Amino acid sequence: MTTEAIHHDVNETHDAHDHGDHKPTGFLDRWLFTTNHKDIGTLYLVFSLTMFMIGGAMAMIIRAELFMPGLQLVEPDFFNQMTTMHALIMVFGAVMPAWVGFANWLVPMMIGAPDMALPRMNNWSFWILPFAFTMLLSTLFMDSGGPAAGWTLYPPLVLQTGTSFAFVVFAVHMMGVSSIMGSINIIATIFNMRAPGMRLLRMPMFVWTWLITAFLLIAVMPVLAGAVTMLLTDHFFSTNFFNAAGGGDPVMFQHIFWFFGHPEVYIMILPAFGVVSEILPTFSRKPLFGYGSMVYATATIAFLSFIVWAHHMFTVGMPLQAELFFMYATMLISVPTGVKVFNWVATMWQGSMTFETPMLFAIGFVVLFTIGGLSGLMLAITAADFQYHDTYFVVAHFHYVLVPGAVFALMAATYYWLPKFTGNMYSEKWGKIHFWLSAIFVNVLFFPQHYLGLAGMPRRIPDYSPQFADFNMVSSIGGFAFGATQLIFVGIVWHCAFRSKVKATPKVWEGSRGLEWTLDSPPAYHSFNTPPEVTCNALSRAD
């Protein structure tokens, strides 16, 4: 690339590019008041890793209580608080902010923009989050305890939460505000700040999937905000939105919640599709197969995600016609999802593959996400769902798409771009150890849960009949080992950022494609002050 990659000492020159590496000097100036997309990206990523550890610790408590039949460690109500908080923390605190962090770092660099379109709002959308989650977590220490009705917050049960419920609702509102501002920023950046020649159908897949994700967020976060506001007024101001005795409708909450909730699951997985579509071509040294159909498949999945919500509630007693509609619509999602999986396999086919850690996690993603997708197809079959619903089969299904799905993609993205972000290479040996331990134990953890669900174990129970003991113990052992393995990941990231002596080249990977690899590693604090010229689609270019 041109001049922006050249480092200048601030005091040395008055060249037009002299601010390329100018960072604020004070700690607060640098991190609290920052408007720089790279710093805000780092903040998001550090925040989400912290939340991943907190949510993971809650999962350890859950698995420890379920290690054997009988109650050994916690009271049932605290167990329910743990399952509820684990989900809220992982969904809103770990996975979503991690994707926003990557979007902040990568979208400007991938489309040749100097920063996000709305940098001050960017600062605000991040700094809301620590307050929102402090408030959410603080409910655990209140007299009435944290929310214990599941992350789906179904009334009337959730209305039995004590006064701490107001804090939960306000925390959800703040997360929503943060997500909406983040999405507006990403959409504004992608629509307005692309470098000359970066036409929409030349954008990297990660940018495409995030653009679509951002629209999903804007569409559904206000719906969630409305739903929890109605809960708030039902709880504290005697309204009867969901109270049957007052003429309200508890099932309506479920419709509203899942109108948000189903697009929400794609909010967590679409950026993962983008990341895998970036990584597989790099390490296969081959163009992405079917770029166009990948974009259309993503858009189709996003559209379908709005018309399948009631498959989460087949057992509430809907008319037959509605059950049939939601079954058919849900089954249809497997078509664009299948296109994606087949395209990824076709990208690898006849490539010249190497298996660095990002590639391993991406391959792990394709295999295990496919397993989660196939169990999703089984769940779509309404009649059979009357057996599957609310069992560990469902728990296994959504953890397969979220852990070796979304989280593996986050790991892949970290190993893939961390050398770019930090300028140092991570330890390949430890990365591979992390991958293999994760890949083995995630299956030990979640696969037996399919058996438990089919054999009749409901979800969200703190204790169970001894007939379920064996596979719960296997699952818990897998859980503890998977949890411990993630400490290795923290060590690897720390080492890469602060200790590694191996410098990364600008291109980092032999087969890397796209504008971010034309910048130095690490890139200057302000990159692409002069927009680059884009002449082709880097992902589908044959070279």
Next chain:
Amino acid sequence: MKKENTIIVALAVLAAVIAATWLILVAPSLTGNEINMTKGVTQQSADHFDLHMIVLWICVVIGIGVFTVMFTSIVLHRKSRGHKAAKFSHSTKAEMIWTIIPVLILVVMAVPATTALVRMEDSSGAEMTVKITGFQWRWKYEYLDQDISFISSLASSSNTARQLDSGIAPESVDNYLRDVDHPLVLPVGRKIRFLITADDVIHSWWVPALGWKRDAIPGFVNEAWTNIEKPGTYRGQCAELCGKDHGFMPIVVIALAEDEFESWVSEQLAGKTQSDQQVTVR
């Protein structure tokens, strides 16, 4: 030569993938644990089991196909073997094929799925009705035609053992967490309609052997039905999170032959008259 190589590797990978599939889908049952959905004792549970197995097998075949191609590629098309990357980036023909074939598979799946659902939702022609009401954390059963009603809660042996630090091993309790004081007694071979509702929060009434669960929702009366084919004791539990003791509200259904059921009904009615008289005397 090169083509033969690909075929040999693909067959070896196929064998490995099938072995792995066997290992995760069949081998665990050798431990003596139940790992699959029950076939149950009703037409519905049999329908749902068949449907489950059809879709599972379709998924297994798709999975084996995808993973075989993928791992064949991983074995053969690696840089360390000196494989040079091809340059192709799309193929309209291939993409059409893997869009249209899945649609056809879905259509094939949709036929039995629709039939089973329509059959499950048809509660017409019921010969008796039982109203089920969920409470925190027990079930109430009302036999609307027989004028019998009672509340069914977790058996006291389980209830003592399940307390934190009770010191009682769950294995030492008969049917730990799966036993109740008053089971629901039903006749076999009769179409029974259930009216399901709740009094406080949402519950869900689930006995796997009957083949379905149905939410019990305050303010709503949901309808479901069963026709049990075999006498026996069938256990289930609440399936919708309903508060702290959600894990402790089991369901026990005892299915009796028609004549045994009738004598059970008369016993209940006799007992009831007796206790009514006692109340009057007092």
